[in-house]
Amino acid sequence: MFPLPSVPRRTWTAVGALLLLAALTALVALPRTDRDASARQHGAPTEITDDGGIPWPGEGQAAVTLEGSGQVLTHGAQRPVPIASLTKVMTAYVVLTGHPLRPGEEGPRIEVDPQAAHEAGVGGESTVVVTPGDRRTERELLHLLLLPSANNIARLLARWDAGSEEAFVRKMQRAARDLGMRDTTYTGRQRHRAHDHLHGRRPAESRPRGDAAPRPAGHRGDP
Numbered sequence: 001m002f003p004l005p006s007v008p009r010r011t012w013t014a015v016g017a018l019l020l021l022a023a024l025t026a027l028v029a030l031p032r033t034d035r036d037a038s039a040r041q042h043g044a045p046t047e048i049t050d051d052g053g054i055p056w057p058g059e060g061q062a063a064v065t066l067e068g069s070g071q072v073l074t075h076g077a078q079r080p081v082p083i084a085s086l087t088k089v090m091t092a093y094v095v096l097t098g099h100p101l102r103p104g105e106e107g108p109r110i111e112v113d114p115q116a117a118h119e120a121g122v123g124g125e126s127t128v129v130v131t132p133g134d135r136r137t138e139r140e141l142l143h144l145l146l147l148p149s150a151n152n153i154a155r156l157l158a159r160w161d162a163g164s165e166e167a168f169v170r171k172m173q174r175a176a177r178d179l180g181m182r183d184t185t186y187t188g189r190q191r192h193r194a195h196d197h198l199h200g201r202r203p204a205e206s207r208p209r210g211d212a213a214p215r216p217a218g219h220r221g222d223p
Helices: 009-027 032-041 084-098 114-118 138-146 151-162 165-178 194-205
Strands: 062-065 072-075 109-111 135-137
Touching: 084 138, 084 151, 084 165, 109 138, 109 151, 114 151, 135 138, 138 151, 151 165
Parallel strands: none
Antiparallel strands: 062 072, 109 135
């Protein structure tokens, strides 16, 4: 048997993120009522039965839902915890709500400010190296936000969209309330419960994605 080639972890991370975005986009290609009817016609299950077959994590908390059922099963103590880079899903959702992109559209060019450039590699965060004065398209910045999970790009988009990071956080709070995410609070340290993220999943999935992701140059921090 030939040994499997060694593939860098970061490559698997990027490939997995792209596959996830593609799968989620396909999931919301039809209106919800059409998807539910299609599932019934094809004999898909209409409720979740936890007979020990769900591979729940060994620790922490989790939640699972079945499309169209309205049913949510949870595992572990459902208590608010820091959500780390899941915050970036809401960041992309809010940006695309205010500045939607059609398939293949790059969107407006956004100037990289000195703060975004200075924050690259600072404080051990996940960031990408950018140059002040560079003009990147909205789509390109969204890729840098979601694939290498660049915190400096998240803050750059927030300032571009709302004028300040504080104003953008308020927009995120309103979006969470509108989506029914009652147990999520966006502050300096975001916290939510696992089941709450399911409320925000569908709208975020329905936003346009890139046809191909550029290779993020100068990525630093978490893979």
